[in-house]
Amino acid sequence: METISASRLNCWQLCRLKFWFRYVLRLPKPSPPALYVGSIVHSVLQSWNLGRWRHKTVDIEALKQTFHENWKEEQAEAVINWQGEEEAEQTTGWALLETYFRETPITLDEKPEAVEVSVEADLSEHGLPKLIGVIDLVRAGGRIVDFKTASQTPTVKKAQHLHEAQTSCYAIMYRESTGRKETGIELHHLVKLKKPKIVVTPFGPMTDNQQTRLFKGIESYVSGLDREDFVPSPGLHCQSCEFFDNCRSWH
Numbered sequence: 001m002e003t004i005s006a007s008r009l010n011c012w013q014l015c016r017l018k019f020w021f022r023y024v025l026r027l028p029k030p031s032p033p034a035l036y037v038g039s040i041v042h043s044v045l046q047s048w049n050l051g052r053w054r055h056k057t058v059d060i061e062a063l064k065q066t067f068h069e070n071w072k073e074e075q076a077e078a079v080i081n082w083q084g085e086e087e088a089e090q091t092t093g094w095a096l097l098e099t100y101f102r103e104t105p106i107t108l109d110e111k112p113e114a115v116e117v118s119v120e121a122d123l124s125e126h127g128l129p130k131l132i133g134v135i136d137l138v139r140a141g142g143r144i145v146d147f148k149t150a151s152q153t154p155t156v157k158k159a160q161h162l163h164e165a166q167t168s169c170y171a172i173m174y175r176e177s178t179g180r181k182e183t184g185i186e187l188h189h190l191v192k193l194k195k196p197k198i199v200v201t202p203f204g205p206m207t208d209n210q211q212t213r214l215f216k217g218i219e220s221y222v223s224g225l226d227r228e229d230f231v232p233s234p235g236l237h238c239q240s241c242e243f244f245d246n247c248r249s250w251h
């Protein structure tokens, strides 16, 4: 194995059998609606960030049009299991963005340091594969931002715990790419409630302890893949697993 990404590591840590279905067998599956909404919301946030990066005037009506165009276009290459809820999901998606643009702590004149930037880190000196990934946004002054859509309001402790592997990956790649330490990390959650809500969770720079936890996690991933240790990890996350039927017939 030559490379590893935060999304692969996350999937592995969630369920090794799911990892097997998704990344080894590459079984084609319809995308869950929540994932599709998240990807379109993400694409509009990217346009918004790029607009500020290019010093362009940000027009919310134009972003709304981008949202609806992307919604249609991306479906040409995706199969979504809407179950009759497409219109409602589309309305929710735009409501999330509208709320974000109204309440975001990022001002329109703040130029980002980087937007959707591909980064990597050579971890060979630790005996680990190369880390690769894409960072959503780096705010001025070196604050790494990751956008998330969620159905529940996150608490600070849980957000940090659940996303620690991902944020630590970003911190390591940012440091390798810039030669500087990030000044902080922020999770911007767009929460799908009846009345959408924005929750910004700021953390300090990655600590040495967090780096150790990440490297131990990657070591376990590497040795697990070598052993082909693909077993199910049943839990609440199975409710949204697209491989549920495959899992039930696995032996």
Ligand code: SF4
Residues within 6 Å of the ligand: 015, 016, 017, 018, 232, 233, 234, 235, 237, 238, 241, 242, 243, 244, 247, 248
């Ligand atoms: S249903 Fe649960 S245990 Fe089975 S593959 Fe999916 S996440 Fe893993």
